[in-house]
Amino acid sequence: MKPRIFITRILDEQVVKPLQERFDVRMWESTDVKVPREVLLEEVAEADALWCVTADSIDSEVFAAAPKLKIVANMAVGYNNIDLEAAKERGVIVTNTPGVLTETTADLAFGLLLATARRMMEAENDVRTGNWTSWAPMGYTGMDVGGATLGIVGMGRIGEAVARRAKGFNMRVLYHNRSRKMDAEVEHGFEYVELDTLLKEVDFVLILTPYTPETVGLIGERELGLMKKTAVLINVARGGIVDEVALYNALQAGDIWAAGLDVFETEPVPLDHPLLTLPNVTVLPHIGSASVKARLGMMTLNAQAITAVLEGREPENRVV
Numbered sequence: 001m002k003p004r005i006f007i008t009r010i011l012d013e014q015v016v017k018p019l020q021e022r023f024d025v026r027m028w029e030s031t032d033v034k035v036p037r038e039v040l041l042e043e044v045a046e047a048d049a050l051w052c053v054t055a056d057s058i059d060s061e062v063f064a065a066a067p068k069l070k071i072v073a074n075m076a077v078g079y080n081n082i083d084l085e086a087a088k089e090r091g092v093i094v095t096n097t098p099g100v101l102t103e104t105t106a107d108l109a110f111g112l113l114l115a116t117a118r119r120m121m122e123a124e125n126d127v128r129t130g131n132w133t134s135w136a137p138m139g140y141t142g143m144d145v146g147g148a149t150l151g152i153v154g155m156g157r158i159g160e161a162v163a164r165r166a167k168g169f170n171m172r173v174l175y176h177n178r179s180r181k182m183d184a185e186v187e188h189g190f191e192y193v194e195l196d197t198l199l200k201e202v203d204f205v206l207i208l209t210p211y212t213p214e215t216v217g218l219i220g221e222r223e224l225g226l227m228k229k230t231a232v233l234i235n236v237a238r239g240g241i242v243d244e245v246a247l248y249n250a251l252q253a254g255d256i257w258a259a260g261l262d263v264f265e266t267e268p269v270p271l272d273h274p275l276l277t278l279p280n281v282t283v284l285p286h287i288g289s290a291s292v293k294a295r296l297g298m299m300t301l302n303a304q305a306i307t308a309v310l311e312g313r314e315p316e317n318r319v320v
């Protein structure tokens with residue numbers, strides 16, 4: 001019997017086809033609707049490999065329902081949706097997709113920063129809804145990006161790629177990270193500072209840290225209170241890193257100037273979420289890595305890892 005793979009979304013045929021020739025591949029029927037929990041639990045019962053996306057919660061219940069499972073390949077660089085302890089206990093390998101989405105996500109982060117600073121979505125919406133009445137001397141005025149100071153919280157590969165873009169905009173770049181990036185400091189002039197110093201000094205705070213127990217609510221009321229009233233917060237990492245209630249209050253009270261969010265505590269963000277009522281919030285539907293090349297690259301890494309494990313080889317990009 002061929003080893004079985006369960007894929008929680010319809011993925012690109014050119015990546016899946018080679019797997020179908022060698023393995024018994026089963027796939028959830030949708031590209032954009034999450035696999036129902038009961039289907040996931042039923043499918044993993046017979047699966048040797050699980051290929052999932054960031055919207056799927058692969059917790060201890062899933063691992064307990066999957067006695068044959070050898071690998072979980074996550075189509076994301078972040079893996080907070082997977083219970084790594086449960087994976088380790090059961091000897092299941094977990095892999096992710098770093099590298100191939102670095103520049104793509106950096107583009108989106110910088111684009112969201114520009115769009116938020118210059119109120120682009122709000123302005124576009126006025127054009128489309130007939131509210132563009134005339135050129136107005138102070139209409140749609142925002143914050144300058146060129147020459148401003150950027151603070152990056154979480155200086156990994158994506159952070160460095162954003163910081164390189166920022167240099168092209170003549171920005172000063174401060175960063176905070178668990179470890180210093182000496183090479184990048186010397187090569188590009190990025191400056192390491194403590195988190196509080198970063199929050200106080202910069203015009204743009206960009207959240208790029210992984211979502212871990214240590215970073216849940218990392219940016220809350222106290223931290224937002226340290227930021228300049230003219231500052232902009234950009235989050236392209238994970239929703240729970242920023243306390244959404246505190247963020248709403250800070251934006252509403254004018255304690256910070258604006259926020260650009262690609263990620264939310266609950267995704268899709270509920271339509272009645274208070275943050276969506278604020279004009280100084282720019283929102284996107286978790287599209288950091290959404291370029292054709294990056295997404296196909298991510299799928300290819302997942303397919304290679306699954307193939308390796310099912311053929312008894314050590315996969316690349318192993319998380320545990």
Ligand code: GLV
Pocket residue numbers: 054075076077078079101237288289
């Ligand atoms: C997307 O959010 C990722 O972690 O790749």
